[in-house]
Amino acid sequence: MSVASIVFGVLFCVATVVLLGGLALRIADYARTPAPLKIPTTPAPVTRGGVVLRMVREVVFFESLFKGSLWTWLFGWLFHASLALVLARHLRYFTEPVWGWVVLVQPLGILAGFGMVAGLAGLLVRRFAVERIRYISTPSDYLMLVLLLAIAVSGLAMKYLAPTDVVGVKKFFLGLMYFDWQPLPADGVLYLHLALVAALMIVFPFSKLLHAPGVFFSPSRNQVDNPREARHLAPWAAKLDRS
Ligand code: HEM
Numbered sequence: 001m002s003v004a005s006i007v008f009g010v011l012f013c014v015a016t017v018v019l020l021g022g023l024a025l026r027i028a029d030y031a032r033t034p035a036p037l038k039i040p041t042t043p044a045p046v047t048r049g050g051v052v053l054r055m056v057r058e059v060v061f062f063e064s065l066f067k068g069s070l071w072t073w074l075f076g077w078l079f080h081a082s083l084a085l086v087l088a089r090h091l092r093y094f095t096e097p098v099w100g101w102v103v104l105v106q107p108l109g110i111l112a113g114f115g116m117v118a119g120l121a122g123l124l125v126r127r128f129a130v131e132r133i134r135y136i137s138t139p140s141d142y143l144m145l146v147l148l149l150a151i152a153v154s155g156l157a158m159k160y161l162a163p164t165d166v167v168g169v170k171k172f173f174l175g176l177m178y179f180d181w182q183p184l185p186a187d188g189v190l191y192l193h194l195a196l197v198a199a200l201m202i203v204f205p206f207s208k209l210l211h212a213p214g215v216f217f218s219p220s221r222n223q224v225d226n227p228r229e230a231r232h233l234a235p236w237a238a239k240l241d242r243s
Contacts, residue, residue, distance in 0.1 A: 005172070005184040008194055012176055015201035022205025027213050035219040036234040044225035051224055058221060072126060079119025079148075085112035086155075093170045094177065110159065116152045120145055140208060147200055154193040164190045 041064075045051045057063045062080070065073045089109025091102045124145045127137045158164045168185035175182035184190070204210070215221065 001181065001183055002186060004186065004191065005181070008172075008184050008191070008198075009176055009181055011195075011198045012173075015198040019201040019204055023213065026205055026210055030214060030217040033217070034234045034236060035223070036237060037219070038223060038227045038232040039219050040223040040225045041220045042225060044223070046225050046229075048224060051222060055216065055221060059215065072123070075119045075122030075126065077119075078115050079123065082112035082115030082119060085109050086116055086152075093166075093173050096170075096174060113152060113156050113159065117149065117156070120149045120152065124149070144207060144209060147196060147203075151193065151196045151200065154189055154196065157189050158187075158193060162187070162189050 040051075045054050054063075062073055062077050065076060085105060085108050088102060088105045089112070092098045092106070095102065124142070127133055127141060127145070164187045165185040168183070169190065171182045172184045174180075184194075
């Protein structure tokens with residue numbers, strides 16, 4: 001077993017624990033955070049079913065971003081939709097036998113690699129080119145875009161410039177999942193792709209990328225607009241109310 005195989009094996013175990021453990025703690029924190037006020041962004045649905053529908057439109061189509069800024073929506077949606085396809089395509093490295101729908105999505109997943117790059121490039125140019133966005137941009141805003149871009153470009157490089165041993169990659173990751181360690185193919189571009197992915201997994205629970213689980217806990221999106229029909233009481237206020 002090469003040193004690189006051991007280093008990447010340990011790195012991915014650590015990254016997985018940090019990602020899953022960190023996300024679980026964050027989500028528990030979000031779930032416990034009180035929402036003392038009724039503040040759905042109006043016009044808002046007046047029933048629970050309506051709220052679910054609104055949330056689905058928000059998560060799948062980025063509805064409020066569409067209404068807010070067409071260019072940001074275009075690049076943002078292109079990036080996220082492409083990312084979903086790319087991740088679906090990657091499932092082949094972690095499943096045996098590969099599920100039917102993952103086989104079907106393979107060609108789309110490659111196209112999506114380019115979609116990801118185009119979307120991220122657009123979002124990066126926006127941070128530099130739009131004066132008011134440049135003013136509020138922090139190093140982490142740039143860093144996340146550059147990290148994701150580097151992951152996509154190194155992935156595409158393996159597909160088109162320096163093909164890697166994908167069967168070996170799959171053996172390595174299945175081996176990690178089933179505690180039967182296998183060597184990782186020795187390949188510089190693969191090392192780069194994987195190191196960047198591990199970095200992404202480790203920073204995820206501490207970064208702005210938490211907007212992914214966070215959107216579901218946003219009171220302005222997940223509340224029913226019924227302040228006249230039902231009195232809104234946060235749990236701590238309910239306690240005061242009784243005393
Ligand atoms: C442990 C996780 C990952 C492994 C083992 C992995 C491995 C690979 C491999 C072997 C390729 C080359 C595919 C080929 O030659 O057909 C590739 C391509 C690619 N990867 Fe990853 N990758 C991982 C995670 C990610 C993540 C999280 C992203 C995005 C954020 C990503 C984005 C891409 C893209 C855009 C391509 C090019 C398009 C494609 O072939 O699907 N990868 N990856």
